[in-house]
Amino acid sequence: MPLFALMDCNNFYASCERLFRPELKAKPVVVLSNNDGCVIARSGEAKALGIPMCAPAYQWEHAFRQHGVAVFSSNYALYGDLSNRVMSVLEDLAPCVEAYSIDEAFLDLSGVAEPLALCRTIRERVGRHTGIPVSIGLARTKTLAKLAARRAKKDPALEGVFDLSACPDPDAVLRETEAGDVWGIGLRSAKRLLARGVRTALDFSRLPADWVRKELTVVGLQIQLELKGVSCLSVASAPAARRSVLCSRSFGQLVEDKEHLREAVCAFAARATEKLRAEGLEARALQVFTLTPRHREALPQHQGQATVTLPGPTNFTPDIVAAALRGLDLAFRPGFAYQKAGVVLLGLAAASGRQHSLLDLPPEERRRQRALMHVLDSVNHRHGRGTLRLAISSAPDRPWHMRQHRRSPRYTTNWDELPRIGAGRNSAALACGQRARHLLDE
């Protein structure tokens, strides 16, 4: 019989921020999205204050002050690094691990002798090695394991681990889960289900399959089977080949000036191309898009989008930037105040295995391009992102740059931002230092 576990870090970003600030242990903590726009993570105490997920930060400033909420800009360098540490603990203990997201992993525990005991060990060791609290759900399918993990998180009596496969009354768990909370059922599907009188995961699992197929496509059908205990999804221990690379940002202020938009698109294209090279990939096409602010209906709205085919697969920044600027010419309409733009690289393939073409650049020229990009990446890796860049992407204080006023230090990934044990700091600071040294020793 197949058996899956889902490990989910509790309030992951908020837990990361607390790690080096032990004085925040029982305090409400929230983490904001890029641009300090809205709430994307909350500690348990913040949830208890009624601060909803995705709450616009400016509407809650008063409540933050009133209740002494610790507010952080998002710090992805920190979260990414801690995520890697959590995943490596899992790799040490479990036979087959799929890092599903920054804070979740699926484990295939089919054939493991004592799966529940293993899950308890995992939870204890992740906590001891990283300081991140996690919940783990066990079940016969991935979709059910997600449900089990939700329950493990919610019910303190379970101490963070719940085995749905050994539950005497699994239907009760499905009955207590709203259909919209099932993995893969979003807002639209939940509305359709509700219109048919389906409220709970149990109701959904009992719908006629042909209705589900027709209304929710094969995706819905698969979810239904998984809820009934028929495993359709396996654990992918090797990550699938990437299909696209995206870089987009909301601007710190609305942007009308095309010149500023060109700078932004240039910077996004350059950043996306860096990611491409870091993974040894090349792109054959790209898309540029521009957006006016959705939430301000009084302003004239425009969504621009343009696709540009590159002459051949490439990861050479100047060529991709030039193509992106041609795309912007098509996606830009004057007279609008833009809030966001982005660049998507498409048609990805490994740079090493590429098909040669009659239209390719001469090998000497390709070598020259590769060498130039190698220097660019090395300098930026050593001295910080953006140290070496195309002249058009301009200085680091432009109106379109995002706001990020409350970012915590990159404690674990930047030598200049390590926590310090020093004069005038209290014992909490000492604890920080010990934690840091422990992490560095690892």
Add this chain to the structure above:
DNA sequence: TCTGGGGTCCTAGGACCC
């Protein structure tokens, strides 16, 4: 003043082929 960023998958429809 002020509402994120980065992905994947499915479907329908059109272009094109023999």
Add this chain to the structure above:
DNA sequence: TCTGGGGTCCTAGGACCC
């Protein structure tokens, strides 16, 4: 009156995830 059938590939748009 009356103009096939079967297939692939690409793209745009929608839905969903964290």
